[in-house]
Amino acid sequence: xxxxxxxxxxxxxxxxxxxxxxxxxxxxxxxxxxxxxxxxxxxxxxxxxxxxxxxxxxxxxxxxxxxxxxxxxxxxxxxxxxxxxxxxxxxxxxxxxxxxxxxxxxxxxxxxxxxxxxxxxxxxxxxxxxxxxxxxxxxxxxxxxxxxxxxxxxxxxxxxxxxxxxxxxxxxxxxxxxxxxxxxxxxxxxxxxxxxxxxxxxxxxxxxxxxxxxxxxxxxxxxxxxxxxxxxxxxxxxxxxxxxxxxxxxxxxxxxxxxxxxxxxxxxxxxxxxxxxxxxxxxxxxxxxxxxxxxxxxxxxxxxxxxxxxxxxxxxxxxxxxxxxxxxxxxxxxxxxxxxxxxxxxxxxxxxxxxxxxxxxxxxxxxxxxxxxxxxxxxxxxxxxxxx
Amino acid sequence: xxxxxxxxxxxxxxxxxxxxxxxxxxxxxxxxxxxxxxxxxxxxxxxxxxxxxxxxxxxxxxxxxxxxxxxxxxxxxxxxxxxxxxxxxxxxxxxxxxxxxxxxxxxxxxxxxxxxxxxxxxxxxxxxxxxxxxxxxxxxxxxxxxxxxxxxxxxxxxxxxxxxxxxxxxxxxxxxxxxxxxxxxxxxxxxxxxxxxxxxxxxxxxxxxxxxxxxxxxxxxxxxxxxxxxxxxxxxxxxxxxxxxxxxxxxxxxxxxxxxxxxxxxxxxxxxxxxxxxxxxxxxxxxxxxxxxxxxxxxxxxxxxxxxxxxxxxxxxxxxxxxxxxxxxxxxxxxxxxxxxxxxxxxxxxxxxxxxxxxxxxxxxxxxxxxxxxxxxxxxxxxxxxxx
Numbered sequence: 001x002x003x004x005x006x007x008x009x010x011x012x013x014x015x016x017x018x019x020x021x022x023x024x025x026x027x028x029x030x031x032x033x034x035x036x037x038x039x040x041x042x043x044x045x046x047x048x049x050x051x052x053x054x055x056x057x058x059x060x061x062x063x064x065x066x067x068x069x070x071x072x073x074x075x076x077x078x079x080x081x082x083x084x085x086x087x088x089x090x091x092x093x094x095x096x097x098x099x100x101x102x103x104x105x106x107x108x109x110x111x112x113x114x115x116x117x118x119x120x121x122x123x124x125x126x127x128x129x130x131x132x133x134x135x136x137x138x139x140x141x142x143x144x145x146x147x148x149x150x151x152x153x154x155x156x157x158x159x160x161x162x163x164x165x166x167x168x169x170x171x172x173x174x175x176x177x178x179x180x181x182x183x184x185x186x187x188x189x190x191x192x193x194x195x196x197x198x199x200x201x202x203x204x205x206x207x208x209x210x211x212x213x214x215x216x217x218x219x220x221x222x223x224x225x226x227x228x229x230x231x232x233x234x235x236x237x238x239x240x241x242x243x244x245x246x247x248x249x250x251x252x253x254x255x256x257x258x259x260x261x262x263x264x265x266x267x268x269x270x271x272x273x274x275x276x277x278x279x280x281x282x283x284x285x286x287x288x289x290x291x292x293x294x295x296x297x298x299x300x301x302x303x304x305x306x307x308x309x310x311x312x313x314x315x316x317x318x319x320x321x322x323x324x325x326x327x328x329x330x331x332x333x334x335x336x337x338x339x340x341x342x343x344x345x346x347x348x349x350x351x352x353x354x355x356x357x358x359x360x361x362x363x364x365x366x367x368x369x370x371x372x373x374x375x376x377x378x379x380x381x382x383x384x385x386x387x388x
Numbered sequence: 389x390x391x392x393x394x395x396x397x398x399x400x401x402x403x404x405x406x407x408x409x410x411x412x413x414x415x416x417x418x419x420x421x422x423x424x425x426x427x428x429x430x431x432x433x434x435x436x437x438x439x440x441x442x443x444x445x446x447x448x449x450x451x452x453x454x455x456x457x458x459x460x461x462x463x464x465x466x467x468x469x470x471x472x473x474x475x476x477x478x479x480x481x482x483x484x485x486x487x488x489x490x491x492x493x494x495x496x497x498x499x500x501x502x503x504x505x506x507x508x509x510x511x512x513x514x515x516x517x518x519x520x521x522x523x524x525x526x527x528x529x530x531x532x533x534x535x536x537x538x539x540x541x542x543x544x545x546x547x548x549x550x551x552x553x554x555x556x557x558x559x560x561x562x563x564x565x566x567x568x569x570x571x572x573x574x575x576x577x578x579x580x581x582x583x584x585x586x587x588x589x590x591x592x593x594x595x596x597x598x599x600x601x602x603x604x605x606x607x608x609x610x611x612x613x614x615x616x617x618x619x620x621x622x623x624x625x626x627x628x629x630x631x632x633x634x635x636x637x638x639x640x641x642x643x644x645x646x647x648x649x650x651x652x653x654x655x656x657x658x659x660x661x662x663x664x665x666x667x668x669x670x671x672x673x674x675x676x677x678x679x680x681x682x683x684x685x686x687x688x689x690x691x692x693x694x695x696x697x698x699x700x701x702x703x704x705x706x707x708x709x710x711x712x713x714x715x716x717x718x719x720x721x722x723x724x725x726x727x728x729x730x731x732x733x734x735x736x737x738x739x740x741x742x743x744x745x746x747x748x749x750x751x752x753x754x755x756x757x758x759x760x761x762x763x764x765x766x767x768x769x770x771x772x773x774x775x776x
Contacts, residue, residue: 028441035438043650044432050423051620051654053416086474086622089644097510102490118643122485124512232439232649234474255506256477260648261620262431266439 012331013342021335024374026362027344029164029312033281035229036273039266046265054258057250058084058237062268066237069271073196075209081241083249084259088194088223088236089115095156095219095238096123098248099188105153109140111315111349111356113164113192128154129351134317134359137306138166143177147185156188156219157181162195162205165349165361166315167308169199172206179214188245189214192221194236197278199310200286215241226312227278228270233263285312288364288371295375296362300382314362315346318382323347323360326385334381341377400719401730409723412762414750415732417552417700421669423617424661427654434653442646445638446472446625450656454625457659461584463597469629471637474647476582476611476624477503483544483607483626484511486636487576493541497528499703499737499744501552501580516542517739522705522747525694526554531565535573544576544607545569550583550593553737553749554703555696557587560594567602576633577602580609582624585666587698588674603629614700615666616658621651673700676752676759683763684750688770702750703734706770711735711748714773722769729765 013023057063063079070077085091096106102124108116110129120127128149132138146157157178161170175191182189191208199205209220223236240246292314293307302319320326324345334340346359364371401411445451451467458465473479484494490512496504498517508515516537520526534545545566549558563579570577579596587593597608611624628634680702681695690707708714712733722728734747752759 030441031438033438040434040436040438044434046428046432048428050419050421050428050617051651053418053619086648087644093644102512115643115645118639122640122643124490229438231441232646234646234648251506252510255503255510256475256481257503258620258622260474260622260651262650262654263439263648266650 009327009331009342012328016331016335016340020338022339023331024339024341024366024370024377026366026374027342029226029363029365030231031226031229031281031312031365032367033229033284035266036270036277038273039228039230039270042269043262043266046262051261054261054264056253056256056258058082058259058264062264065268065271070209072275073205073207075207077209077239080243081239081246083238083246083253084264085236085238085253086256086259087225087234088192088221089119090256091221091223091236091238092116092119092190092192093122094249094252095190095221096120096125097252098245099155100125103153104155105151107146107149107154107157109159110351111138111165111346111359113160114348116158117351126153127351131355132166132168134304134306134315138163138168138315140168140170140174143174143181146178147181150185150187154185154187156190158190158192160192160195162198162310164195164311165313165344165346166306167311167313169203169205169309171203175206175208176211179208179211179218182217183214186217188217188219190219190221194221194223194226195311196222197227197282198285198312200282200289201309203309209239209241212241217242219245224267224270228267228273230263230266230270233260233267235259235263235267285364288368289314291368292362292364292371292375295372299375299379312363312365314364316360316362317358318360320358320382320386322357324357326382327360329385330378330381334384336377336380339373339377341374341381343378397715397719397730400716404719404723404728408726410727411719412727412729412754412758412765414754414762415730417614417751417753418619419614419617419700419753420755421617421672423654424658424665426661427616427618427658430657431650431654434650436649439649442649442652444641444646446470446647446652450652453656453659458597460663461593461595463595465597465627468631469627469634471626471634471641472647472652473624473626473641474644475613475622476580476609477507478644479609479611479624479626480504480507480578480580481510482637482640483578483609484508484513485640486633487543488513491541492543493539495534495537495542495545497547498739499526499553499734499747501548502736504546505739514541515739519743520554520556522692522694522703526551526556526703528556528558528562531562531569534566535569538573538575542573542575544578546578546580548580548583550586550698552583552699553701553732553734554694555699555701557591557593557697559591563594563596564599567596567599567606570605571602574605576605576607578607578609582609582611582614583699584610585615585670586673586700588670588677589697591697597627597629600629605630607633612655612658616655616661618651618654618658621655622648623651623655673752676756677702679756680750680752680759680763683760687763687767700751700753702752704748704750705746706748708746708770708774710745712745714770715748717773718766718769722772724765724768727761727765729762729769731766
């Protein structure tokens with residue numbers, strides 16, 4: 001198995017820090033916004049004397065609170081439709097394990113969240129990519145392009161909506177088309193909706209769980225990580241109305257005993273916190289996104305930028321040949337006023353690493369002042385790098 | 389994959405509770421003793437504003453504290469020898485994934501912790517059992533019995549020491565013999581040492597990590613769950629001086645991003661808490677163990693009991709044909725003074741479920757008064773059951 005493409009530059013970043021250089025992290029989707037105060041207070045005020053195992057599928061109370069939350073988003077669920085997981089990472093590994101045999105295939109539009117590849121490999125499952133093109137603003141290909149990729153070994157189509165890394169938001173018509181395709185070929189449509197609220201252009205989010213019609217073929221993946229700045233909680237969930245599928249997931253959930261107890265307490269309070277929390281967070285990210293796109297376009301005019309509709313990331317194509325080499329260069333050989341930047345090279349988001357070689361992914365998880373400064377550093381670094 | 393053999397009776401227990409019956413849980417190793425106060429205080433006094441991702445391998449500080457702890461047990465390690473995991477469950481799944489290809493084999497003395505089977509199956513790995521017999525007090529078979537089972541597909545021998553469910557403690561000579569066998573056949577010896585401190589007969593615990601001599605072939609699994617009553621923390625670790633092996637484990641660790649942040653805070657404080665905490669806990673368990681064995685022998689004289697040397701469990705053979713049926717009966721059809729007992733049927737601890745059919749595992753994780761009462765209920769239930 002490959003090293004995580006985002007994390008493999010971490011060693012260089014640590015070395016830079018050891019040399020006294022400040023590294024601005026644009027590489028990882030770790031929000032800098034505070035979690036809901038209710039979440040951290042609930043943890044502080046716990047009166048537990050020990051940390052017992054919880055229910056493998058998450059407590060009834062926690063799952064009921066999730067149902068209430070989904071209901072606000074026009075998704076009507078029962079607690080029986082939900083199994084709580086240790087992050088969305090575990091959720092996807094469980095899904096692949098249950099749905100696939102070794103050498104089965106999963107269709108994923110690329111570029112995609114780099115770890116999808118790792119999850120698939122850890123289950124001996126092959127990823128079949130469908131390339132969404134930079135020049136088309138990463139628009140998802142039509143349904144027939146998906147259908148052409150389906151073979152006897154295909155067990156699922158996996159989407160991330162809104163998308164990490166592209167920011168593309170897949171609309172209702174396309175989602176329903178994919179649902180119908182899943183039914184037609186008796187495969188699963190799995191949609192990772194962890195960025196559900198993070199939409200900046202007013203597009204409505206259409207959940208794969210919105211309709212009951214495709215109940216046997218649809219799965220939603222979710223997590224509190226980005227929504228509430230609780231990345232380190234490691235609390236996610238698998239949602240499906242296919243209870244035969246969930247009964248298999250439960251066996252894997254029982255095997256690892258339970259999700260982490262304290263994290264569930266924090267997550268529960270976060271989900272119940274006032275809606276204004278999310279609204280303010282999304283507004284802040286929207287301002288950052290606009291600033292970032294504007295700065296990239298004015299400071300590095302030779303770069304091409306896709307303005308993301310949603311999620312926390314912006315893909316840019318730089319005027320160079322190898323963005324991974326440039327990312328390494330920024331950490332090992334460049335600094336401006338004792339600062340540098342850590343980027344996520346675009347090729348790591350493609351299953352074919354020869355694609356996206358000029359691209360980088362920028363997470364807008366720093367405040368606006370730092371974001372502006374980060375783009376300035378990239379521009380200066382690029383100039384020196386290209387004139388070497 | 390099978391349902392967890394311990395957890396599959398859970399539905400019956402919930403039904404009994406719904407009928408207003410108190411269920412005394414002897415089935416699960418969930419300690420009832422309070423965690424170190426330092427652990428819960430540290431969580432309450434945290435001043436985190438959010439829960440960020442942690443390092444995939446656990447923080448340097450946490451691993452250094454683990455090194456200090458191990459040093460007190462004559463195990464000298466560096467932080468580079470440790471990768472922190474989400475419980476020992478994840479640790480074992482990572483190990484099997486890294487060490488084995490599909491259809492490879494792992495030798496495990498049985499009866500064994502039921503989930504070992506599930507971990508192996510989830511990685512498409514076959515468990516090859518070596519039966520330790522009830523009549524021999526579950527004494528581990530000699531080295532040559534292990535060697536006879538080794539084939540070209542064998543990748544590891546897995547021990548739990550002290551053993552769950554048998555309570556057997558494997559001594560220095562045997563551990564070294566197995567280390568030498570591992571070196572000879574170039575396979576791994578994996579020892580799950582989560583019950584390290586829980587020894588009641590004065591036997592010294594000899595860790596697989598005690599000697600540096602077998603560094604390339606030895607792996608230790610550990611967890612804070614039982615030691616500090618932090619089962620719900622989900623914090624364990626993989627320890628090995630084989631850094632090539634650990635570099636592969638790290639890829640799996642990076643894939644799931646990080647262990648849970650709050651749980652690590654609690655675990656760190658627990659490990660640093662005064663040693664008296666463990667001493668008192670172990671003394672309490674020793675008193676329970678003695679009471680339990682005594683009660684079983686006097687209250688159910690037809691039963692046979694192996695007095696455990698360590699861990700938190702006692703295996704008993706009851707005068708009946710099918711302990712799983714009896715366990716179900718206690719939950720569905722019996723109560724005494726509105727109380728009943730949940731047992732773990734012994735067959736769930738054997739890979740061949742036709743073995744251990746008369747056996748039960750009793751976790752002594754209830755206080756002495758409740759333990760005594762539980763044995764009384766088993767005795768009464770047994771009489772009615774056998775006279776049906």
